[in-house]
Amino acid sequence: MAEHPPIKVHWFLPTSGDGNEVVGVGRSDRDRRKPTRAYLGQIARAADHLGFEGVLTPTGTWCEDAWLTTASLLGETERLKFLVAFRPGSVSPTLAAQQAATFQRLSGGRLLLNVVTGGDADEQRRFGDWLDHDQRYERTDEFLAVLKGAWGKKPFDFEGNHYRVQGATVSGRLDPVPDLYFGGASAPAEAVAARHVDVYLMWGETPEMCVERIERVRALAAANGRTLRFGIRLLVIARPTSEAAWAETERLLAGMDPKAIAAAQDQFRRTQSVGQQRMAALHGGRTDRLEVSPGLWAGFGLVRGGAGTGLVGSYEEVADRIEDFHRIGFDEFILSGHPHLEEAWQVGEGVLPILRERGLLAGDDAAAPAVLRPASAS
């Protein structure tokens, strides 16, 4: 694996609530396991203990605010990073630069940022944002120029179509400058990624679909004299055996109300998000043929917006699929599963040790769990 840097595996904080079913678009899971600080703290501590690199924390009206939630969990964790999602349109870039600098000082440098431009007009309008899809990316482009300018050594002046700032800066140390993560599958999204970000994120499409995008974004970045890392966001069902993992897909599918599937497909037909359109096209609302590529199940996306596919299999098989995606260019994996606490342990004790044993995992965690083997093999 000499040509690729080692893998970083992140987990996810379910700040809209958690449960052991897949919850449909526009609904939250708050009535089951509420996203209390105590419960999210359990997930963060498990991720910290198991050796996950960080936890993605989403942004949207359906979930808790990511900045406040993650800041409240700093004291409960020691090394875990927080990948905080936020929308440029709702905050001044200089204020975001200051929030990031404060977070780095409070956390000992554990902030990562996920810049979310926004793909749903209804959601944007709730925040007073009336720009169209491509204008939003133009604003994100300017936002990132100001954000990075404010983090620079000298006060930063900028005049664009969306921002005009004079002397933007942050006081105090910023150590390290947080890596910028960014998702968006449309052409303007790719152009912004190529110019500004450190990690370009995709929801889990098939390897063939991903390769094409990686090559295009890599070439765009190279034309800007830059290199990017690539990250993929996937759900996961990892079990001791393949049979047990696939049985779990049947259980999840049986729990999906056909009306919820129809409502989600209706919403996907209206979305402005190219990434969401690509996710929805993987299954088209059909409940047969959900294994869209070996070990990649699209059933989550029947009712769930955003990441709609998951890796399914034995611990060994899930590690193999991660290795396949690594081989085509992904260095960062953001995983989640239902419920997030139990599935963190499945992946942390079942899959991460295999990746570690294969020498694929970033970081040297001597205290991490050893590979689980069937009793007869030990």
Ligand SMILES: Cc1cc2nc3c(=O)[nH]c(=O)nc-3n(C[C@H](O)[C@H](O)[C@H](O)COP(=O)(O)O)c2cc1C
């Ligand atoms: C890994 C990943 C995580 C994302 N997280 C969020 C989120 O928390 N909230 C949100 O509103 N959109 C989120 N998005 C959506 C995108 O940031 C983007 O705004 C949307 O897909 C529209 O872009 P597009 O039309 O270029 O695909 C995420 C996308 C990806 C790939």
